[in-house]
Amino acid sequence: MNKKIILIPIIAIIIIIFASFASDNSDEQKNxxxxxxxxxxxxxxxxxxxxxxxxxxxxxxxxxxxxxxxxxxxxxxxxxxxxxxxxxxxxxxxxxxxxxxxxxxxxxxxxxxxxxxxxxxxxxxxxxxxxxxxxxxxxxxxx
Missing domain, CATH: 2.60.120 (Jelly Rolls)
Structure with a gap:
């Protein structure tokens, strides 16, 4: 049970990091x-x-x-x-x-x-x- 509690915030942080990289590179995705x-x-x-x-x-x-x-x-x-x-x-x-x-x-x-x-x-x-x-x-x- 404790592993699930720790794992959920870590996954959320990873998702936030990937989302910020995607928005930072929006100019690079343009033609x-x-x-x-x-x-x-x-x-x-x-x-x-x-x-x-x-x-x-x-x-x-x-x-x-x-x-x-x-x-x-x-x-x-x-x-x-x-x-x-x-x-x-x-x-x-x-x-x-x-x-x-x-x-x-x-x-x-x-x-x-x-x-x-x-x-x-x-x-x-x-x-x-x-x-x-x-x-x-x-x-x-x-x-």
Whole structure:
């Protein structure tokens, strides 16, 4: 009988942990339509990264995986036949205090949502504004 009393809370805790991981990874479950990891200056041509890809009609959003060495300003331009987008994303560090230390989490601040009115070929230009040695992953995800 005592084993059942102990086992039930343990099972409940495991279920809660799995549920929190599932909700934390919700962006990863969305359809990735573009991804690049900029971690080496050789990836850039003339100081910028460019690529062309196709987007269907729909809503999309940017997701970034930055760190403290990422470019302070990441300028992104998207151009298509009937679509133009430009944003200077600013790297923002949020300090977090623990009992014995302080650490930062990093995020790019700026307009992350985009709306495409019709399927078209899109040209993306990512300009790290001279900071080509820091790493950052850039995603465009379908909403």
């Amino acid at each position: 990735t339509v573009f991804h690049v990891m900029l971690a080496d200056s050789s990836i850039y041509g003339n100081g910028v990264y460019t690529e062309t890809f196709t987007l269907n009609k729909g809503e999309y959003f940017f997701r970034f995986v930055p760190n403290g060495s990422s470019p302070e300003i990441l300028s992104i331009t998207l151009n298509g036949e009937t679509f133009d987008f430009s944003e200077n994303f600013q790297l923002v560090g949020t300090p977090h205090q623990t009992g014995i230390s302080e650490y930062f989490t990093w995020e790019y601040d700026g307009q992350k949502n985009i709306l495409i009115s019709e399927m078209q070929e899109i040209s993306i230009t990512i300009d790290p504004n001279g900071e080509t040695l820091g790493s950052v992953s850039v995603y465009i995800l379908e909403n």
